[in-house]
Amino acid sequence: MAPRILLCGDVLGRLNQLFKRVSSVNKSAGPFDALLCVGQFFPDSPDLMEDFMAYIEGGSSIPLPTYFIGDYGVAAPKILLAASKDSANRGFMMEGLKVCENLYWLKGSGKFTLNGLSVAYLSGRKSSNVQQFGTYSQDDVDALRAIAEEPGIVDLFLTNEWPSGVTNRAAASDIPAGLSDSIGSDPTISELVEEIKPRYHIVGTKGIYYVREPYSNVDAVHVTRFIGLACVGNKDKQKFIHAISPTPASTMSSTELAMKTTTTTLSPYTSVGNKTSPKDTTKRSSDGISDSQYWRYDDVSQKRLKHGAGDGDKLCFKFVSSGSCPRGEKCNFRHDIDAREHGMRGVCFDFLNKGKCERGPDCNFKHSLQDEGDMHPSTRPGSRSIRSSRSQECWFCLSSPNVESHLIISIGENYYLALAKGPLVEDHVLIIPVEHMPSTPSMSSESEVELFRFQNSLKRYYKDQEKEVIFFEWLSVRGTHANLQAIPIQSSKAVMVEKAFNLAAQKLGFEFVAKKFDSISDGRKFLKEQIDGKSSLFYAEIPGGTILLHHVEEKERFSAQFGREVLAGLLNMADNADWRTRKYSKDEEMKLVEDFKSQFQEYDPNC
Known part of the structure; x- marks a missing residue:
C-alpha cells in the first residue's frame, strides 16, 4: 500500500491550528503516515511562543511524525541548538534530528527514506549572511548535487523558497494572481531541481497555493509535479494542507514511471530557441514518452x-x-x-x-x-562533465574557478594528489585524474603506472606510521570527475575492514563480490573489465590485496558516501561521516596540507 503523506506550508508557529486541522484530516481521510512542513516553521512573533513551547516541552502532543526544514523564526536558534547537543542526535542523521516526540528537524541538506519514499531536502533560505540556523550553505548545495549523481529516483524534494521560473511554459490561466518570480524565488533551487529531477517538488514561503501542471525532465522518463503551499491560518483561506499518496519509485516499473497526463509541459527551467505556446507545449509532450525527453x-x-x-x-x-x-x-x-x-x-x-x-x-x-x-x-575550458548543470563547476578540474588549489599536495602528468575536503581523518587524501574522466579504471593503461606509484607511495607512507590504507571509489554512470579516496586506519583495525563493509552491505540488501589479487596492477585489470557504462560501481581496495566490488542497479538506494560512512563507523567517528561536519577554515586546510607535504616529501613520486 502506498504511503499517505500530508504536506504543509509555512507554519509560523501556529501549531495549535495546524495540528487541529491535521487531526481532523487524519480522522476523516486518514490515517496518514507523516507530515512534511516547508517554509517558516517557527513563530514570527513572541506572542505564539507559549503555545508553541507546549509542544516542544511535551505538554501538548503532536498527532503524527512531523518533519520540517524552515529552521528560522523566533526562538529557532535556541531550540535547535539544544536539539543539536542532545546525545540522542549524535552521528550521521539525514533522517532528521529529534526536537521532541514526533517532531524532527531536517538540518542542512540530505536524502533519507520515509515509508519507502526517497525524500531529499534543503533546509533554510538563501542568504549572504552566514549564520548557524535559517540559511543554507554552499556545502549544503554541493551535497545535494552529489546526491543527484546517485542512482535511483528522488520521490519528494522539499525546499523553503520557490525555484525561479517555475511558471515558465505553464498555463497562464492557472497561475495565481499577484504571483511574482522576483520575490521569494531562488535560481539555485531551479538548478538543483533540474539536476535532482524529483517526482514531487514541495515549497513554501510565498504564502500562495499553486499546483503546476506536471513537466517533463530532460534525460529522465518521469515527470515532476510542483506544489506551492500557503501559510497556516492565512486570511485568504488559501490551501495550506495537501495530501498525496505516491507509490515509491523504487517499486515502480519503467512503464509506470513514464506515464504522463495530457497537460504535461516541457521543463520550465531550461531555455529553448523558440517560444512555444502552452497549447503547442502540451501537444508536443503528449506525443510520446521519448520525444518529451528531447525538448x-x-x-x-x-x-x-x-x-x-x-x-x-x-x-x-x-x-x-x-x-x-x-x-x-x-x-x-x-x-x-x-x-x-x-x-x-x-x-x-x-x-x-x-x-x-x-x-x-x-x-x-x-x-x-x-x-x-x-x-x-x-x-581546457570544457574539462567538466557535460551532464552537469550548466551553472555547476567541476570541483576537481584544475581549470575550474571552483577548484581549491590550496588543497593540492602533488601533481603528476595524469594524476594529482589532494587533501580531501572535510577529511574523515586529517591525512585523508584523494588521487584525482588531471583530465575530466568518469573513473580511474577508465583511464588509459599508460596512465595506470602513475596511479600505481601514488598508491604504493601512500602505502609506504602510512605503513611507517603503523597504519594501513583503504582505497575506494564510486563510479557513477552520470560521469562525474573521478576521485580515488585514500583513508588510513590503525593497523590493529585492518583485520576488521572487510567485515565492516560486508555488514554494511548486508544492511542495504546486497553482497560484495570479493576477489584477492597479488598485485595492484592485476586488481586494476579486473576493475577495467567491470565497466559496462550501464551501471554504477562501488569498489574498495582493502589491506591484503582484496577488492570488494558492487554493481549498483538503477533503482537501488546507494549513497555516494557509502565508503566514508563504513569507515566512520569502524573508526567510531559517526559524527564525521558527513564531510560537511568536518569544516576547516582555509588557513587550517593550508596548514594540514603543508604538514602532510613535509611528511610525505620523501615518499612523493613527483619529488
Missing part, C-alpha cells in the same frame, strides 16, 4: 557546424552528451560525431544545434568551435 531539438539555424545538414536536421542531446543513445537507429535526431567531439571540449549544445545560445554570457559553456586539441586537459 532541446528546436528549429536549427543554418549557422551550424560546417558539416551540419540543412533546416530541420536536429542533434540528439543524448548522443552529444554521452556518446550513445538508447533509441539507436530509431532516434529521430542526428548522431553527429563532430558535434560529440565539440561537446566534449565544452561547446554549448544550443550553439551547436542552433548556431546561437539564448543565455549569452550567463552560459558556462563555450560559444566557439575553435580547435583546442593540443591543449593540456587541465587548461
Whole structure:
C-alpha cells in the first residue's frame, strides 16, 4: 500500500491550528503516515511562543511524525541548538534530528527514506549572511548535487523558497494572481531541481497555493509535479494542507514511471530557441514518452557546424552528451560525431544545434568551435562533465574557478594528489585524474603506472606510521570527475575492514563480490573489465590485496558516501561521516596540507 503523506506550508508557529486541522484530516481521510512542513516553521512573533513551547516541552502532543526544514523564526536558534547537543542526535542523521516526540528537524541538506519514499531536502533560505540556523550553505548545495549523481529516483524534494521560473511554459490561466518570480524565488533551487529531477517538488514561503501542471525532465522518463503551499491560518483561506499518496519509485516499473497526463509541459527551467505556446507545449509532450525527453531539438539555424545538414536536421542531446543513445537507429535526431567531439571540449549544445545560445554570457559553456586539441586537459575550458548543470563547476578540474588549489599536495602528468575536503581523518587524501574522466579504471593503461606509484607511495607512507590504507571509489554512470579516496586506519583495525563493509552491505540488501589479487596492477585489470557504462560501481581496495566490488542497479538506494560512512563507523567517528561536519577554515586546510607535504616529501613520486 502506498504511503499517505500530508504536506504543509509555512507554519509560523501556529501549531495549535495546524495540528487541529491535521487531526481532523487524519480522522476523516486518514490515517496518514507523516507530515512534511516547508517554509517558516517557527513563530514570527513572541506572542505564539507559549503555545508553541507546549509542544516542544511535551505538554501538548503532536498527532503524527512531523518533519520540517524552515529552521528560522523566533526562538529557532535556541531550540535547535539544544536539539543539536542532545546525545540522542549524535552521528550521521539525514533522517532528521529529534526536537521532541514526533517532531524532527531536517538540518542542512540530505536524502533519507520515509515509508519507502526517497525524500531529499534543503533546509533554510538563501542568504549572504552566514549564520548557524535559517540559511543554507554552499556545502549544503554541493551535497545535494552529489546526491543527484546517485542512482535511483528522488520521490519528494522539499525546499523553503520557490525555484525561479517555475511558471515558465505553464498555463497562464492557472497561475495565481499577484504571483511574482522576483520575490521569494531562488535560481539555485531551479538548478538543483533540474539536476535532482524529483517526482514531487514541495515549497513554501510565498504564502500562495499553486499546483503546476506536471513537466517533463530532460534525460529522465518521469515527470515532476510542483506544489506551492500557503501559510497556516492565512486570511485568504488559501490551501495550506495537501495530501498525496505516491507509490515509491523504487517499486515502480519503467512503464509506470513514464506515464504522463495530457497537460504535461516541457521543463520550465531550461531555455529553448523558440517560444512555444502552452497549447503547442502540451501537444508536443503528449506525443510520446521519448520525444518529451528531447525538448532541446528546436528549429536549427543554418549557422551550424560546417558539416551540419540543412533546416530541420536536429542533434540528439543524448548522443552529444554521452556518446550513445538508447533509441539507436530509431532516434529521430542526428548522431553527429563532430558535434560529440565539440561537446566534449565544452561547446554549448544550443550553439551547436542552433548556431546561437539564448543565455549569452550567463552560459558556462563555450560559444566557439575553435580547435583546442593540443591543449593540456587541465587548461581546457570544457574539462567538466557535460551532464552537469550548466551553472555547476567541476570541483576537481584544475581549470575550474571552483577548484581549491590550496588543497593540492602533488601533481603528476595524469594524476594529482589532494587533501580531501572535510577529511574523515586529517591525512585523508584523494588521487584525482588531471583530465575530466568518469573513473580511474577508465583511464588509459599508460596512465595506470602513475596511479600505481601514488598508491604504493601512500602505502609506504602510512605503513611507517603503523597504519594501513583503504582505497575506494564510486563510479557513477552520470560521469562525474573521478576521485580515488585514500583513508588510513590503525593497523590493529585492518583485520576488521572487510567485515565492516560486508555488514554494511548486508544492511542495504546486497553482497560484495570479493576477489584477492597479488598485485595492484592485476586488481586494476579486473576493475577495467567491470565497466559496462550501464551501471554504477562501488569498489574498495582493502589491506591484503582484496577488492570488494558492487554493481549498483538503477533503482537501488546507494549513497555516494557509502565508503566514508563504513569507515566512520569502524573508526567510531559517526559524527564525521558527513564531510560537511568536518569544516576547516582555509588557513587550517593550508596548514594540514603543508604538514602532510613535509611528511610525505620523501615518499612523493613527483619529488
